[in-house]
Amino acid sequence: MTEIWQGLIRAVQLLVSFDAEVVEIAARTLRIAGTSSLLAAIISLPLGTLIHFRQFRGKGALINIVQTLYFLPTVIVGLFVFVLLSRAGPLGELGILFTPQAMVVGQMVLITPIMLGMTISALSGVRKELLETATSLGASGSQLGLLVLREARYAVLAALLLGFGRALSELGVAMMVGGNIDGYTRMMTGAIWLATQRGDLELALALGIILLFLALVISIVLNRLQQRRPQ
Amino acid sequence: MKTRVIVLAVIAIAVIVSVIATPRVPALKIATTSSLYDTGLWAHLEPLFEEQHGVKLHVFRVGTGIALDHGKRGDVDAVVIHDRTREEEFVAGGYGVERVPFAYNYFMIVGPEDDPAGIAGLKPEDAFRKLLEDGAQDPDRIVFISRGDDSGTHAKEKAIWQAAGFAYHEVQESSWSKARDGYVKAARGMGPTLLMANEKGAYTLTDNGTFLAYKGNLELVPIVETGAMLLNEYSVIAVNPDRHPGTNAEMAGNLVEFLTSPDIQDIIGSYGVDEYGVPLFSPCAGAEPGE
Numbered sequence: 292m293t294e295i296w297q298g299l300i301r302a303v304q305l306l307v308s309f310d311a312e313v314v315e316i317a318a319r320t321l322r323i324a325g326t327s328s329l330l331a332a333i334i335s336l337p338l339g340t341l342i343h344f345r346q347f348r349g350k351g352a353l354i355n356i357v358q359t360l361y362f363l364p365t366v367i368v369g370l371f372v373f374v375l376l377s378r379a380g381p382l383g384e385l386g387i388l389f390t391p392q393a394m395v396v397g398q399m400v401l402i403t404p405i406m407l408g409m410t411i412s413a414l415s416g417v418r419k420e421l422l423e424t425a426t427s428l429g430a431s432g433s434q435l436g437l438l439v440l441r442e443a444r445y446a447v448l449a450a451l452l453l454g455f456g457r458a459l460s461e462l463g464v465a466m467m468v469g470g471n472i473d474g475y476t477r478m479m480t481g482a483i484w485l486a487t488q489r490g491d492l493e494l495a496l497a498l499g500i501i502l503l504f505l506a507l508v509i510s511i512v513l514n515r516l517q518q519r520r521p522q
Numbered sequence: 523m524k525t526r527v528i529v530l531a532v533i534a535i536a537v538i539v540s541v542i543a544t545p546r547v548p549a550l551k552i553a554t555t556s557s558l559y560d561t562g563l564w565a566h567l568e569p570l571f572e573e574q575h576g577v578k579l580h581v582f583r584v585g586t587g588i589a590l591d592h593g594k595r596g597d598v599d600a601v602v603i604h605d606r607t608r609e610e611e612f613v614a615g616g617y618g619v620e621r622v623p624f625a626y627n628y629f630m631i632v633g634p635e636d637d638p639a640g641i642a643g644l645k646p647e648d649a650f651r652k653l654l655e656d657g658a659q660d661p662d663r664i665v666f667i668s669r670g671d672d673s674g675t676h677a678k679e680k681a682i683w684q685a686a687g688f689a690y691h692e693v694q695e696s697s698w699s700k701a702r703d704g705y706v707k708a709a710r711g712m713g714p715t716l717l718m719a720n721e722k723g724a725y726t727l728t729d730n731g732t733f734l735a736y737k738g739n740l741e742l743v744p745i746v747e748t749g750a751m752l753l754n755e756y757s758v759i760a761v762n763p764d765r766h767p768g769t770n771a772e773m774a775g776n777l778v779e780f781l782t783s784p785d786i787q788d789i790i791g792s793y794g795v796d797e798y799g800v801p802l803f804s805p806c807a808g809a810e811p812g813e
Contacts, residue, residue, distance in 0.1 A: 322537055323541055326537055326542070329538055330538065377595045378596035379594075383768070386768055387546075388597055389551060390544070391544050392541065392542060392544065395541060470551075470582045472580045472582065473565075475578070488560070488583075488710070488711050488714055489560050490716075516526075
């Protein structure tokens, strides 16, 4: 128990003093997880809308597969991307293993299914009559897409936030693809893992608390943005 | 509304660009054993190397087994590890240029102060035999935590079992190993294994560097410290550029030179004195210690 209290105290100390190393790792974590999330969102939103509107053979099966990928263990994604990018692997020529770019690729593989699947679910919650009315008023396909995304914006934002949360909190990809290199690819979770390995449980707990604190700030900011948006 | 969307889009693009365009600085990538990392030696040497050679040093903290695997795949430029047998196989297999020992220390068997198996003063192989035999009778009191992770320390443990007259599978299949406690595989790094042994009042095999670095958190004491088998040599091997042309062979050569240079050898030989009162490693400048 004492470790937990000391961890809490250490977290507050690190936060208040703007500890340079913690700030650097936190900023890197946000940049990398943010990039993966934004890129995954750029893929998921249009693709999800398209899948929602189009009727095609195997649509149910496709959605099933996407939903199955929600459960991908991060270490499997890490291993898969590692084998792909390793010099001995098919994309080894690129030489990008153990870089932030490679971590973004891995995290995108991890979170795109979540964002895509949940976008499709979010859109299917929008009332049909609305779309029928819009169609009868002569809305084009892209206008319909924007309309439905806008109607379902709370659920869509939740989908994006969940994906971002997973990127922020995963360890498997960061370790296997990033290599947890000090000052280059170390994320918050990697720093927590290392502190645990080295027996510094207080620091590990403190970093965990700071990660949650970051998540709280992000969630408050996003909620604010959402509420201020005019109807 | 419009301006806010534009501002958000600009921020989003800036974030993406900041990561995608992160320059791929020339770096020397090395995979190293957890004992060298956790003792803080790499954190100490890294800035010196970076200053001398104007290149970033990217250090991966993995076990000897994974380090060799990274080397075989060409994902690192050099490996810095401690398992002579597998190192020699690595070089003989054409994966590495040359095995260069640069420092050593000793393994030791640590355990609870009351030494429930009574192994103090024995040779390591005799101590292991007694642990297995007595442990089978009393697995609740006589517990051994093995690294169980293919690391250099785990390889040393297997070698000691061999010298004690047991094939490793015999140890794993013994009633001592099948008991709830008894012989336990931790499957984690040296530091966490020590902490686990400490929690369980167990014996374990450790290098003395990591033990000293963790001593403050431990109630364990050294039980067996002498025996020819306990030598722990650290070597550096540059990955063979013929096999993986993408590796940074020139800089890997610089690292080998760096680690065996007189200045750095002095630094390695005195590392830990300030903090622990004794050095954690002895330098051996490219030669086999004791030969």
